[in-house]
Amino acid sequence: MTGDSVTGDGITGDSGAEMLRVVVDNDSCIGAGQCEMLEAETFLIDDDTMISSVIGTGMLPRERALQVVERCPGRAISIALE
């Protein structure tokens, strides 16, 4: 998936930046909050369930998407294959 701009809910990639969509697996999430720290505008941890979910489109520039996948302690975040 490449493209110099991906629009959806106002998210536009930098010119030439590949955008990837991140998703959360509810069962694996441990509510550690790494995603909320790294990408506060993409992830929100529910105060009752303590499970993270994607707010908005979940589109992130490739490097940031891979980083948040890598840093998730529960290995609950992955890149959606479309």
Place this chain on the structure above:
Amino acid sequence: MTNAAITPNVTDPGLYLDGIPHDRFAQMRDTPGLVWHPYLDDGFWAVTRHADVKEVSKNSEVYSSAIGHTNLWDSEADALEARRSLIDTDAPDHTRLRRLIARSFTPKNVRRWEETVRSITGQLLDDFIASDGGNWVEQVAAPLPIRVILTMLGVPIEDADYLVELSNYLVEGTGDQQSIPPDAFGNTTDLRLLPFNSPASHALFEYGEKLAELRRANPQDDLVTTLVQAAAEDGNRLTGNEYRNLFHLLVFAGNETTRTAIAHGAMAFADHPEQWDRVRRARWSGDDGVLETAVEEVLRWSTPVLHMRRTTSRATELAGTPIAQGEKVVMWYGSANRDERAFTDPFTFDVGRPDNQQLSFGGGGHHLCLGAFLARLELIVLMEEMADRKMTLARRGEPVRAPSNFVHGVLSVDMGVETA
């Protein structure tokens, strides 16, 4: 069985009286594969490189925390059950316990405590300045984090000194000898059933039970109330034994670790005045970026917890070394934090270090430190408040270190202070 030309020894607690034996760790890091390290009548695979620590941390299905023990030595099954907490469980028990308590430790919810942290810190620093310096550990590093976690738990501040004392005895329990008898604090439990084999654990359990009783009768907006309410709900979200071990863990981990980071951080700033100058100038000019990188560097430099052990649930391979099922694998964080493969000039203290992937909160798996954001908040507020008071610390003596291969503890260090 060993890959190393030397017989490695990084477990003798006495070694740590002179600090982390970095030369020994460097030798192990440079040895291809993993190094088999003898310990008691058995041994463990020593994981000393940054990438390998991350691999073990992230793969909790293979590298189990629930099999055996997360400390170096083995314990009997009944002892393991008696002390089981968030630290030594795997999914799904771990996930259930972690989600119960994680709410209070997310970045968003930790930020709610900022003013509390600031007021506790400011008071301690003002007292330290007023007394013209002194023992930094006793006057600042120890009271700061314990007061914060006790406030969060709902424990009266007047009891802070007692809980610090208990915590000090727990650290002794990780070393060679304990200074208190087995029946201290009225303990009648077999020591092997207590965390760190310490009678101080009995006292801490008892304290936690008393507080739980109070909160059951009179709920408050605090962590102990959250826990006792979870325990009271249907579905066994939290057993009585899980409660007391979780309380114990929060008190111990919530104070011992950050205390150590604050102690080593202060020494590093005293020893590298140009680095401290950079931090305080950044604060004065509102450059938050330097404070954030400085926190990560203090964490890397201090490595409060020196190791955690895992035990393999099945045969596997790491760094080209085959590992049989049921073998011990020990991650040495102080070594990973000085790994030349992961850090440029790892023995240089650099508050502006870019992309600092320090592993003081662990290598990033399920067991990533619950209190990571709280620790970061405490450290950043401490630096801000020190800068706002124009403080500079200077060493007046060598530190007294804890004889422990588990916590990188500083028992005392005499510091002078200037405010100009």
